[in-house]
Every structure is written in C-alpha cells, then in structure tokens.
Amino acid sequence: GENVEQHPSTLSVQEGDSAVIKCTYSDSASNYFPWYKQELGKGPQLIIDIRSNVGEKKDQRIAVTLNKTAKHFSLHITETQPEDSAVYFCAASTGFQKLVFGTGTRLLVSP
Amino acid sequence: SAVISQKPSRDICQRGTSLTIQCQVDSQVTMMFWYRQQPGQSLTLIATANQGSEATYESGFVIDKFPISRPNLTFSTLTVSNMSPEDSSIYLCSVGKGLAASETQYFGPGTRLLVL
Secondary structure, three states: OOOEEEEOOEEEEEOOOOEEEEEEEOOOOOOEEEEEEEOOOOOOEEEEEEEOOOOEEEEOOEEEEEEOOOOEEEEEEOOOOHHHOEEEEEEEEOOOOOEEEOOOEEEEEEO | OOOEEEEOOEEEEOOOOOEEEEEEEOOOOOEEEEEEEOOOOOEEEEEEEOOOOOOEEOOOOOOOOOOEEEEEOOEEEEEEOOOOHHHOEEEEEEEEOOOOOOOOEEEOOOEEEEEO
C-alpha cells in the first residue's frame, strides 16, 4: 500500500524566515496531495492541496510543489509568523478519497 | 467547505466499557470517514462510513471493536468497544462532499479519549 514519509519532524525558524517541509510517497497511482495544519487541541485544517495534473500551486504565503517523477511534494511557507506554529501533515490519496498521512512536522516560529 | 461537529469533545472512560462518538455535518456529504490519532502520532484511517450499508474497514480495524453507523448523509457514529488503555487517542471524522478520487476532505475537531 501507499507509504508517505515526511521530513523534518521538527523545524524551528525565526519570524520572517521561510519554512520548507518535504514528503515522498510510494504509490505512483496517488493523484491528490493535501496539506493540513493542526493546532493544539484542534482537528486538522486543510491549508492547501495539489492534484497530479499540476506542478505548483500558491496561495498567498503558502505554496506546494509536486514532482511526480521523483514522487515527492513540498510545502513552502514564506514570511513565517508566530501563528504559523503548529503541526503540519502531508497526505496522499490512493483512491476512493482514502488519505495516507505523513508523520507530521512540528513547526515553531520564534518572534 | 463543511462545518463538522463531534460529540463528546473529550471523555475519560474505564477499561472494558464502550463509548459512542457522534459526527454531525451541516450539509449533505457523500463520503464520511473515521480516523484515529494516537498521542503525538499521525492519523490512521479506521474505516469509511457508508450510508445505508456496512462500513468498509482498513487493515487492522474490525467491526466488533469499532462498529460504525451512518443512517443518513449528515450523521455518523463510531463506537469504541471494550476499551483498553491502548485505545486512548483522538478520534476524528472527516467528510468529502463529492465522489471524485481527489475530493477535498474536511475534518472535525476530534474526540479526545482517555481510557484508564
């Protein structure tokens, strides 16, 4: 079955810096790759997603890139703010909307 | 998007007992799912809740332990049966509005369960 690896497990940056989180997947048939942000005590919140027919997608300070050949995708956050501090999960869809999640990245943005 | 609520938001239960978790959506949705998130861990899909038929369980999860109901297009329940401390987790429901394989999925706030 699908396996999603996510790196790094923790990431500390200064406010204003950029943050990059990387994920790799194993199933070449996966065609949908969402990113979720989970704050303490809350459920995961979708922040951006990308489908396999697109190589890059941007939404304000957040962007996601997808390399289907290499089977990896990345989340880029620019001009980080303390409120960006949370755990971020990547996921891949293997069909029938089933999501396989990465192990998560704890992002800490220091003022 | 979809507004999803879960009840209870948290509970502390004794081993050997059962807890039923409710998931309510503010609009009709096609797909509903249940996930488990063990402490400090990632999310793992338990099952797909099918409206009007038996749920579809992932490997490692069985109906006797996690019975699921979905009586209509806006509501589902997950029961955690005969609980043990290893069942202490966050249980999350999620929904997809359409049938597309790449449909966006939205999550509820979760139910935090502690089993003593």
